[in-house]
Amino acid sequence: MRPGIALIGRLACLLAVIWIGCPVPPAQAATTERIVxxxxxxxxxxxxxxxxxxxxxxxxxxxxxxxxxxxxxxxxFRNEGNRASFVAHPEVYGPQFGGYDPADIARGVTVAGNPRFFAIVAQRLYLFSREANRDAFAADPERFLYEVGKRWPALQQQLSQ
Incomplete structure (x- = not known):
């Protein structure tokens, strides 16, 4: 076997091992939809x-x-009871603002919330893109929700186009 072909074969095997061993990044959430x-x-x-x-x-x-x-x-859902509760009251259990981060909405941009960073305020679920956003929101939700109220309708329109 020629040395060049053997080298190419070894490189191909090495690349295959690296590719298989690499973790697959999570799929990105769409940010052109009303729901993340x-x-x-x-x-x-x-x-x-x-x-x-x-x-x-x-x-x-x-x-x-x-x-x-x-x-x-x-x-x-984890079980049929949770599924039934959601179907009966999606406005209660669904994330507010379609799962977009309210701290970012207050700044005038739509950024998908991360389901691991959440807060329940006034019996409503909010998801945040970063832990720092969640902490800032939790410290003064009224201020953020006031700003979100001014910006969300226009941002929501942009998402649906």
Whole structure:
């Protein structure tokens, strides 16, 4: 075998091992929709159970076994009870502002919230892109919600175009 071909073969094997061993980055959420969804699967809030935030106080993954389609998104739940609660009252259990970060909306931009950074204020779920945004919002939610109220309608219109 020629030395050049052997080298190419070894390099190809090395690249394959590196490629297989690299973690796959999570799919990015779409930011041109009214609800933050995975652009490949259509799953909202990365498959986290929106009712679980209220019931368990933590961010818990839902399963494909318990799904509901609403607002053009697939929502996942941990159990049938959570699914039924969401379907009966999506305005209560769904993330406010479609899952976009209210701290960023207050600044005039739409940034998808991360389901791991959340707050429940006045019995409503808010998701944040960063922990610092969540902490700032939690310190003075009224101020942020006032700013969001001024900016969200125009931003929402842009998302639907």
């Amino acid at each position: 969804v995975n652009r490949f699967s259509g799953v909202a809030i990365e498959g986290f159970d929106p009712v679980g935030y209220f019931v368990d106080g933590t961010a818990e993954q839902g399963t494909a076994e318990f799904e509901a389609n609403l607002w053009g998104a697939v929502w996942r």
